[in-house]
Amino acid sequence: MKLPDVHQAILDQETLSAYFLDLDQAAQVLEVRAKGHEALRANESTLDLLRGRVLFEGKDVASLQIRYNFEGIEWWDTLSWIAGEIRLVRIGHDWSEIEESTST
Numbered sequence: 388m389k390l391p392d393v394h395q396a397i398l399d400q401e402t403l404s405a406y407f408l409d410l411d412q413a414a415q416v417l418e419v420r421a422k423g424h425e426a427l428r429a430n431e432s433t434l435d436l437l438r439g440r441v442l443f444e445g446k447d448v449a450s451l452q453i454r455y456n457f458e459g460i461e462w463w464d465t466l467s468w469i470a471g472e473i474r475l476v477r478i479g480h481d482w483s484e485i486e487e488s489t490s491t
Contacts, residue, residue, distance in 0.1 A: 391478050398473040403466075406475075407440050414455040414462075423449025443468075 398406065410416060419439040434442070436453070443451045443466055450467040461480045466473060 391480050394477045396475045396477075398466075398475055400473075403444070403473055407436070410453065410455060411436060414457045416453065416455045417461070418452075418454040420452045421448040421450070422452065 416436050419434045419436055421434060421439060421442055439451050439453065442448045446468060450465055453464045453466070455462055455464075459481070463478045463480065465476045467476070468474075
């Protein structure tokens with residue numbers, strides 16, 4: 388079984404703003420979850436993208452996981468505040484490849 392590729396980057400504030408705009412305009416957002424906030428952790432419900440952005444940019448949460456579809460691939464992005472920097476970890480899941488390999 389082939390594991391998905393993992394990509395990492397450090398984002399500046401301008402790139403983070405462009406990232407959220409791209410998600411809003413070009414992706415199908417499936418789920419947004421915040422981590423590192425007691426009230427949200429206790430209520431594991433998902434957030435909308437705007438609420439997640441506000442909480443993350445305000446440093447009210449330590450990290451934000453966003454799952455979305457873009458060009459036929461499901462992406463799982465995790466944004467985290469690490470030592471004052473914004474770290475992005477991205478994993479792409481092409482579920483069709485997994486389904487094809489299990490059916491052969």
